[in-house]
Amino acid sequence: MAKVIPGRQTAEIEGPFVVFIIGVRINKWLSVGQWLPVVQAMPPMLKELYANKELGFLDAAYFMSARGPSIVQYWRSYDQLERYARGGEHHLKAWKDFNRKARTGQAVGIYHETYLIENGACESIYVNMPATGLGRAGKLTPVGAGSETSRERAGLGRRGEEGGSRSTE
Structure with missing residues (x-):
């Protein structure tokens, strides 16, 4: 504890930083096969980020709502966040998987918000x-x-x- x-x-x-909020909304609880892989995709990404602080990731905090988890992430710069989104080993796979599965139904949704603190x-x-x-x-x-x-x-x-x-x- x-x-x-x-x-x-x-x-x-010190200096500018980025607050990035990302979350999952489970729209159909009984469609576990559609939303569970989306939820399970985040831990490997965070493990990768914590192990590679040079990527610009500073920390994360987890929150749970009635419809699913959200994570507030802190990054050193927008460029570093974007570089990870486009090139992070675990992120690219999760992004592609979600986009493929999102076309098959509306059981799960995702959102993100990015705030630049200049x-x-x-x-x-x-x-x-x-x-x-x-x-x-x-x-x-x-x-x-x-x-x-x-x-x-x-x-x-x-x-x-x-x-x-x-x-x-």
Whole structure:
């Protein structure tokens, strides 16, 4: 079990980075033969990424909804993410298999969203949590002067600047 870090922490990460969210939606639960291979394709890809950090992959966090799993991935750059999508050994096979099977029915769907954080501006708070999400991809630091509010952590300044109001976690 991951060690809980007491108190309030925020994540720091140097330079630009990419947040990539990918998920599976199981539309027909009884069509196990169509959706199970899609779900099973992700672990080998993640194993490949964790074993080859030079590819630009930083970390991933898993989430489960009522309709299937989603994964939030953190990447150093969009170019590295795209290079893996087009050339990663496990990804190309999974991509081709899914596209072939997707034509045969609608039992399973996939989605992805990609967010490019060019200026490093992001906001996070972790209270009595182990390193999680961006806190694992980057590094955790204690919340202190200049990072007490959500606005400050996002690099937007103090209350009243840029027309905003005070925001907390």
